[in-house]
Amino acid sequence: MGGWGIGQRRSMFNIPRYDILATDFCLLDSFIMHNSPDPSNPDVNSGFCLLYSAFHLFSYCFISFNPVNFKSMKDRPVFINVPYNMVEKNLHRILHLNVGVEIYFENNMLHDINVEDVRELGRKLEALNIACTVHAPFMDLSPGGYDREVRNITKDKLKKTVQLAGELNAKGVVCHPGYDKWRFDGNETLWLESSIGTWTEVLKEAKKDMPVMVENIFEETPDTLIALLDYFHNKNLWFCFDTGHFNLFSKASIDTWLLPLQKSIREMHLHDNHGTMDEHLPIGRGTFPFRELKSFIKRLHPIIYTIEPHGESAVEESIKNLKEFLS
The missing domain is CATH 3.20.20.150 (Divalent-metal-dependent TIM barrel enzymes)
Structure with missing residues (x-):
């Protein structure tokens, strides 16, 4: 999948540091959940379970107490139209603007899109509590x-x-x-x-x-x-x-x-x-x-x-x- 460039877009978008960290915690949490063994499986190494649990608790506490109100975002009626190929690299910006995203699928790219990539984008949006529509x-x-x-x-x-x-x-x-x-x-x-x-x-x-x-x-x-x-x-x-x-x-x-x-x-x-x-x-x-x-x-x-x-x-x-x- 490649890296998400954790914390590297701050200067580009002039986003407060807590937004960057909150975004990264959500995305890392999504990455661990969907790309690592299931922590509930008894066959999984207990060290991994402990590491995951500690990370999840820390990220939850950070997100709960920082100024970004994640739960309010899905209640926001305001959305911004963004082409599909620009959404992932602008997740920090969308989060900071406190809006939902209307994802535009362009004609020529439509049938070349990997469905698993779309699912993964959906998981990231869900992790960040960013609602979406599609154009x-x-x-x-x-x-x-x-x-x-x-x-x-x-x-x-x-x-x-x-x-x-x-x-x-x-x-x-x-x-x-x-x-x-x-x-x-x-x-x-x-x-x-x-x-x-x-x-x-x-x-x-x-x-x-x-x-x-x-x-x-x-x-x-x-x-x-x-x-x-x-x-x-x-x-x-x-x-x-x-x-x-x-x-x-x-x-x-x-x-x-x-x-x-x-x-x-x-x-x-x-x-x-x-x-x-x-x-x-x-x-x-x-x-x-x-x-x-x-x-x-x-x-x-x-x-x-x-x-x-x-x-x-x-x-x-x-x-x-x-x-x-x-x-």
Whole structure:
């Protein structure tokens, strides 16, 4: 597996020392538990059992009394989108930011991923009490496409993503539904019929307690998503509302979108832009009407809120603005 570079990332991320040590204790504990003989086995050398017990007690005491409140992290509704290949090397940073992580699986790497590596990442996240969701690949994919081969490739990638999300014990999987009026020439029925076949197969791969969500992208109105979600009512297909995409493409009001879909919402992607390109700015830096959204959120059941910053400089401001927005 290679080393985790214990304590070496402090200067890179400017993280307090107790965060580094707490992270390392959790990761070492996970490593010992999953890569050493079972200490409960009577055939195991008693010296190892004593060493493990002493380490576990020390790490538990350290984590219990240091300022990082691990138990609160899974209750945090704020998540940050991070590509899969960047998650492990940024565990210290994620821990310090006190957020969950939405793991993005990119198209070309998906089928080269080692499932055991994903399981191990899931164990590390669990050891650190960092909750996760998953964002499925989307480039060139079309769940409701006309071409059968394109749909089959799409189904394979989405099913694989859902399987990996299960290995991570993810709280949900966000997918792009793929409708826009230009590519489908306004033929919503064609898209819907093809979509039903795709999502029927994809949902079979999902655990019952892991929602699969479709996110608004190019839709000008919520009509196609309402039709799709109505078909899969009570069948584990849900909605993720993206504020940036709404600001770019919607020709309907927020209420027109959110009132009929409010019972289906399980996540929101919260970022801003000026209505001309998908800038992924921190809340308040563009023209999206967040004041209207906040009044809606106040009467909404608890959901996950995710930021998708497109640059390192925007990370902390995005988190700060989102937490202030939710307070």
